[in-house]
Amino acid sequence: xxxxEEDPQALSIQEGENATMNCSYKTSINNLQWYRxxxxxxxxHLILIRSxxxxxxxxxxRVTLDTSKKSSSLLITASRAADTASYxxxxxxxxxxxxxxxxxxQVVVTP
Amino acid sequence: DAGVIQSPRxxxxxxxxxxxxxxxxxxxxxxxxxxxxxxxxxxxxxxYFNNNVPIDDSGMPExxxxxxxxxxxxxxxxxxPSEPRDSAVYFCASSLPASGGYEQYFGPxxxxxVT
Numbered sequence: 001x002x003x004x005e006e007d008p009q010a011l012s013i014q015e016g017e018n019a020t021m022n023c024s025y026k027t028s029i030n031n032l033q034w035y036r037x038x039x040x041x042x043x044x045h046l047i048l049i050r051s052x053x054x055x056x057x058x059x060x061x062r063v064t065l066d067t068s069k070k071s072s073s074l075l076i077t078a079s080r081a082a083d084t085a086s087y088x089x090x091x092x093x094x095x096x097x098x099x100x101x102x103x104x105x106q107v108v109v110t111p
Numbered sequence: 112d113a114g115v116i117q118s119p120r121x122x123x124x125x126x127x128x129x130x131x132x133x134x135x136x137x138x139x140x141x142x143x144x145x146x147x148x149x150x151x152x153x154x155x156x157x158x159y160f161n162n163n164v165p166i167d168d169s170g171m172p173e174x175x176x177x178x179x180x181x182x183x184x185x186x187x188x189x190x191x192p193s194e195p196r197d198s199a200v201y202f203c204a205s206s207l208p209a210s211g212g213y214e215q216y217f218g219p220x221x222x223x224x225v226t
Contacts, residue, residue: 031213033214041220042217042218043217044217048213048214097159098144098156098166099156099213101153101154104154
């Protein structure tokens with residue numbers, strides 16, 4: 001069973017707009033990560049936030065984590081056509097290294 | 112670094128045949144993961160290794176699936192006999208969590224089609 005559930009399942013925006021997607025999970029975590037998958041490719045790690053952190057930035061990415069609500073959000077600012085991809089959240093728990101992935105959010109950015 | 116290497120990239124086989132997928136993790140990484148991705152079930156963890164030892168194989172669908180890691184730089188996932196429902200993209204990933212880097216590095220995947 002999947003630990004993380006992303007919302008929305010799909011998102012269509014225009015270049016320059018911001019894209020926000022959410023992830024909810026069920027059990028306690030050690031860290032939460034976001035990955036991107038371009039069509040036909042493997043997943044690429046974007047950003048990791050630890051359970052004792054509330055917000056993290058990396059370039060145009062901003063991730064928040066609310067452990068009381070068991071939820072996280074990924075914000076992509078000033079989106080570009082190259083941001084078109086599926087985005088997955090993944091949670092890490094007690095088992096070192098093991099992650100549980102959500103079903104993903106498919107983002108389409110049109111020029 | 113070349114990243115995680117998987118071979119073959121595409122495999123088409125007939126039902127009942129044996130299929131072997133190969134993975135070379137990033138040098139120095141001590142965790143290796145095998146995933147399967149389908150539209151219906153998403154990304155599923157099949158098995159993972161730590162220092163070449165299988166730690167959790169609870170995701171392996173059935174006895175037709177087996178995985179080995181004979182050394183730190185090579186792992187195989189074998190399906191024997193293959194069935195059409197095994198058609199999926201199989202990913203290998205590696206990580207080095209002891210360094211604080213819990214992120215996983217994925218290979219390009221092997222697209223398996225069983226007819």
